[in-house]
Amino acid sequence: LEGQPAPGYRLSTVRVNPSTVVLLGSADVLAAVPGFVETEPVALAGATSEIQRRLQLRVPDGVTVLEGRIVDVTASITPIQGGATIRQEPVIQGLDAGLEAAVAIDTLDVILSGPLPLLESLGADDVFVILDLTGLLPGNHTVTPRVVAPTEIQAEGVIPERVEVVISIRSTPEAATATETATITATVTVTETVAVTATLNSEQPAATAEPLGGDTP
Known part of the structure; x- marks a missing residue:
């Protein structure tokens, strides 16, 4: 094995298949062989997964x-x-x-691990630390936090373990409605009517008619 895995990783196991082999040779040569046989080196430098x-x-x-x-290694x-x-x-x-x-x-x-x-x-x-208030009514409540974390991360605990929450009715400001009152002033103009009296004179001079072509007496 050569090199080291990436920071934060370690070599956990090494498996060889087959794990045992049969060696053939002269007795003198085999006597010099230790109880194991090496393989070609395996490079571990920077490794983060199985090799x-x-x-x-x-x-x-x-x-x-x-x-x-x-x-196979x-x-x-x-x-x-x-x-x-x-x-x-x-x-x-x-x-x-x-x-x-x-x-x-x-x-x-x-606290995570x-x-x-x-x-x-x-x-x-x-x-995320979740405070689930589902179904709680206005008042004082003590809620246990719930931790949501990635799959491989375990939440070992939360400090504090319980949290006080005060629930109240949300105050909504009333919308002020302004009602404008329009006052209509009617001006009445009184016009004086002047009565004119006309006096007719019935006495008129009578017209005198002369006969045509006649002499005047």
């Missing part, structure tokens, strides 16, 4: 392998397990419409 190789056995001169010199690389504590703001879920909730604390400490590389790569949006 599988078909490798040749390194046997001394004058020695042969009964079933061939090729073997599997090197298992696993993450180093670690722990971490992160601080998260609680997320409220399940609050009925028309209600509001006040949480006694702003943040909670979450799991593969070290995954713990080191956790972001703010990877872990």
Whole structure:
């Protein structure tokens, strides 16, 4: 085996198939062979997952392998397990419409365990602390937080273990309705009517008619 796995990972097991072989050779040569036979090297540098190789056995001169010199080698690389504590703001879920909730604390400490590389790569949006208020009525309540984390991460605990929440009816400001009253003023103009009296004179001078062509007496 040559090199080291990537930071945060380790070599856990090595398997060789077949695990035993039969060597052929002279008694003197076989007597010099130790109780194992080496293979070609397996490079582990920077590895983060299982490595599988078909490798040749390194046997001394004058020695042969009964079933061939090729073997299958599997090197298992696993993450180093670690722990971490992160601080998260609680997320409220399940609050009925028309209600509001006040949480006694702003943040909670979450204790996590799991593969070290995954713990080191956790972001703010990877872990959530849920306060489930489903069905709770207005008043004071003590709620147990629930942690949501990636599959390979385990939540070992939350500090504090229980959180006080005060639920109240949401105050909605009343919309002020302004009613404008329009006042209509009617101006009545009184017009004086002047009566004019006309006096007709019935006495008019009579017209005198003279006969045509006649003499005047």
